[in-house]
Amino acid sequence: xxxxxxxxxxxxxxxxxxxxxxxxxxxxxxxxxxxxxxxxxxxxxxxxxxxxxxxxxxxxxxxxxxxxxxxxxxxxxxxxxxxxxxxxxxxxxxxxxxxxxxxxxxxxxxxxxxxxxxxxxxxxxxxxxxxxxxxxxxxxxxxxxxxxxxxxxxxxxxxxxxxxxxxxxxxxxxxxxxxxxxxxxxxxxxxxxxxxxxxxxxxxxxxxxxx
Amino acid sequence: xxxxxxxxxxxxxxxxxxxxxxxxxxxxxxxxxxxxxxxxxxxxxxxxxxxxxxxxxxxxxxxxxxxxxxxxxxxxxxxxxxxxxxxxxxxxxxxxxxxxxxxxxxxxxxxxxxxxxxxxxxxxxxxxxxxxxxxxxxxxxxxxxxxxxxxxxxxxxxxxxxxxxxxxxxxxxxxxxxxxxxxxxxxxxxxxxxxxxxxxxxxxxxxxxxxxxxxxxxxxxxxxxxxxxxxxxxxxxxxxxxxxxxxxxxxxxxxxxxxxxxxxxxxxxxxxxxxxxxxxxxxxxxxxxxxxxxxxxxxxxxxxxxxxxxxxxxxxxxxxxxxxxxxxxxxxxxxxxxxxxxxxxxxxxxxxxxxxxxxxxxxxxxxxxxxxxxxxxxxxxxxxxxxxxxxxxxxxxxxxxxxxxxxxxxxxxxxxxxxxxxxxxxxxxxxxxxxxxxxxxxxxxxxxxxx
Numbered sequence: 001x002x003x004x005x006x007x008x009x010x011x012x013x014x015x016x017x018x019x020x021x022x023x024x025x026x027x028x029x030x031x032x033x034x035x036x037x038x039x040x041x042x043x044x045x046x047x048x049x050x051x052x053x054x055x056x057x058x059x060x061x062x063x064x065x066x067x068x069x070x071x072x073x074x075x076x077x078x079x080x081x082x083x084x085x086x087x088x089x090x091x092x093x094x095x096x097x098x099x100x101x102x103x104x105x106x107x108x109x110x111x112x113x114x115x116x117x118x119x120x121x122x123x124x125x126x127x128x129x130x131x132x133x134x135x136x137x138x139x140x141x142x143x144x145x146x147x148x149x150x151x152x153x154x155x156x157x158x159x160x161x162x163x164x165x166x167x168x169x170x171x172x173x174x175x176x177x178x179x180x181x182x183x184x185x186x187x188x189x190x191x192x193x194x195x196x197x198x199x200x201x202x203x204x205x206x207x208x209x210x211x
Numbered sequence: 212x213x214x215x216x217x218x219x220x221x222x223x224x225x226x227x228x229x230x231x232x233x234x235x236x237x238x239x240x241x242x243x244x245x246x247x248x249x250x251x252x253x254x255x256x257x258x259x260x261x262x263x264x265x266x267x268x269x270x271x272x273x274x275x276x277x278x279x280x281x282x283x284x285x286x287x288x289x290x291x292x293x294x295x296x297x298x299x300x301x302x303x304x305x306x307x308x309x310x311x312x313x314x315x316x317x318x319x320x321x322x323x324x325x326x327x328x329x330x331x332x333x334x335x336x337x338x339x340x341x342x343x344x345x346x347x348x349x350x351x352x353x354x355x356x357x358x359x360x361x362x363x364x365x366x367x368x369x370x371x372x373x374x375x376x377x378x379x380x381x382x383x384x385x386x387x388x389x390x391x392x393x394x395x396x397x398x399x400x401x402x403x404x405x406x407x408x409x410x411x412x413x414x415x416x417x418x419x420x421x422x423x424x425x426x427x428x429x430x431x432x433x434x435x436x437x438x439x440x441x442x443x444x445x446x447x448x449x450x451x452x453x454x455x456x457x458x459x460x461x462x463x464x465x466x467x468x469x470x471x472x473x474x475x476x477x478x479x480x481x482x483x484x485x486x487x488x489x490x491x492x493x494x495x496x497x498x499x500x501x502x503x504x505x506x507x508x509x510x511x512x513x514x515x516x517x518x519x520x521x522x523x524x525x526x527x528x529x530x531x532x533x534x535x536x537x538x539x540x541x542x543x544x545x546x547x548x549x550x551x552x553x554x555x556x557x558x559x560x561x562x563x564x565x566x567x568x569x570x571x572x573x574x575x576x577x578x579x580x581x582x583x584x585x586x587x588x589x590x591x592x593x594x595x596x597x598x599x600x601x602x603x604x605x606x607x608x609x610x611x612x613x614x615x616x617x618x619x620x621x622x623x624x625x626x627x628x629x630x631x632x633x634x635x636x637x638x639x640x641x642x643x644x645x646x647x648x649x650x651x652x653x654x655x656x657x658x659x660x661x662x
Contacts, residue, residue: 012475014475014476055518055519055520055521055524056518056519056520057470057471057474057475057519057520057524060467060468060471061471061472061474061475064468064471064472097341098340098341098343098344098345099344099347100334100340100347100349101347101350102350103350103467103468125334125340125344149345149347149633149635150598150602150632150633150634150635150636151343151344151345151635151636153602154636179552179632180598180599180632182597182599184597184599184600184602184603184604185599185603187603188599188602188603197518
């Protein structure tokens with residue numbers, strides 16, 4: 001049975017959702033539970049997107065609402081409680097070198113976070129080396145390469161190659177995504193999978209890491 | 212233009228513009244072969260727009276924006292900062308590929324211009340990106356959610372005093388200007404003109420003058436290139452550019468996230484602003500077509516696709532103002548060249564409302580077969596060559612693919628073989644294979660005589 005907050009978020013009722021959170025927090029409500037309810041709402045948004053009932057703006061808007069809810073509840077979450085919020089696994093995401101498009105990447109980031117993964121967002125125009133270093137530093141087992149331009153194909157290929165050259169390739173699965181990605185691009189880059197939208201990125205990651 | 216332009220209907224105006232394109236005498240063609248190539252290219256394009264290309268040979272248009280630079284072995288940064296080097300690269304493209312149509316030298320823009328302006332709206336090779344990157348827009352809220360009213364009241368004033376100072380850091384001082392309409396009569400003349408004397412405004416005006424000089428200089432090079440290309444028989448792909456008002460607001464003013472918020476929180480402002488901006492977009496395309504003497508007006512469509520918005524949102528927020536711009540341009544005899552990004556499978560029925568024989572629709576992810584069927588007798592369509600095909604296939608595979616596409620869609624009388632996306636690099640032999648795709652095929656049935 002969906003909670004009141006998850007329903008409000010699923011229905012993209014921003015003002016009502018934020019007022020609900022304010023009232024709950026004022027009444028001493030459980031901040032972590034509120035965040036969990038909000039994430040459930042996001043999951044339903046993802047389902048509606050997959051069904052063709054919601055579109056990209058709905059995903060983006062729901063993410064904006066969740067961000068505001070997270071800002072409200074954050075001060076009420078103790079560091080210990082936050083640490084106990086178990087994650088399903090770590091995923092590194094970034095827009096590859098030479099490309100500064102971030103809308104698609106940001107959608108993947110917040111949907112992965114909603115689904116319970118810990119996401120290391122490297123940002124945009126990410127140098128090849130930074131992906132390699134991030135894998136070493138975080139131990140992430142999944143890497144998501146985003147790129148909108150056709151020039152991104154070469155940057156994705158170089159990034160996959162660099163991960164391979166550093167001996168880390170057997171330890172990670174690599175997915176790619178963006179406006180021009182298809183099977184031919186996947187083969188060219190040497191990545192393991194591609195997602196045509198943020199939902200598919202979650203599906204692929206879940207298959208690799210569980211969730 | 213003819214003195215009785217106001218008495219011509221849109222079809223007659225379109226014919227007049229193509230006749231003007233055919234009647235060029237300056238510069239003289241380098242050879243009879245070049246003259247024939249040019250004439251054939253213009254007529255083939257015109258006939259395709261009229262859905263009456265029965266030659267069995269389709270226009271071919273790779274969207275190879277910066278390809279000439281990569282082909283010539285110069286970096287994109289050099290192409291943007293070194294006009295003569297860019298000119299040489301684009302000329303080499305003509306030498307090596309002998310295309311009928313090409314994307315102009317202005318695609319390389321001017322890095323110097325962006326430096327003068329202190330551009331924040333873009334990052335480019337040499338301006339925040341490495342030398343081999345493409346220039347890209349910085350997606351940000353350049354107009355605040357509460358500023359729609361101000362934009363609606365006075366778009367030019369908003370541009371001069373709010374938008375330009377925000378996107379071009381060197382023009383920040385122009386924000387101190389007062390509205391132009393305040394400059395009038397006596398006694399208010401002196402006090403209302405005084406803001407133009409502010410130090411920061413003077414600085415901004417100096418920047419505008421320097422920017423104007425750089426833009427003029429670089430455009431002179433572009434115009435000279437077009438003259439040389441024309442003398443050799445090649446035609447630049449379009450004469451100007453315009454935008455769908457929704458995209459103008461979303462791409463240029465509110466940014467993607469800002470636009471999304473407006474779609475939910477104040478959709479009526481989007482509708483009103485799009486309506487207000489539509490005539491300005493007609494004017495922008497028409498001015499460029501007039502100035503260049505070329506009737507085609509390029510319009511990249513970004514956010515109206517099947518994945519970005521529901522059909523209800525498309526019908527309310529995107530289509531009405533886009534249609535106004537397209538019809539406005541068509542009424543003046545211009546030909547909107549809609550480059551439709553994403554999928555438009557569910558939008559094709561709306562495109563059926565376009566004036567017949569007056570537009571080109573290049574498709575990216577849309578089902579081309581469905582588009583051909585739905586837009587029969589309505590629009591010249593184009594596309595059919597995915598970027599991945601040009602990048603990763605062998606030249607024989609590219610040739611076979613392109614021939615198959617031409618044979619499938621050529622008979623409809625209005626088809627342009629084109630890349631489905633902008634391509635800055637690809638193997639030269641693959642581009643040659645695409646450019647050589649025409650084969651004589653059986654001409655299709657003749658559509659109604661639209662002239």
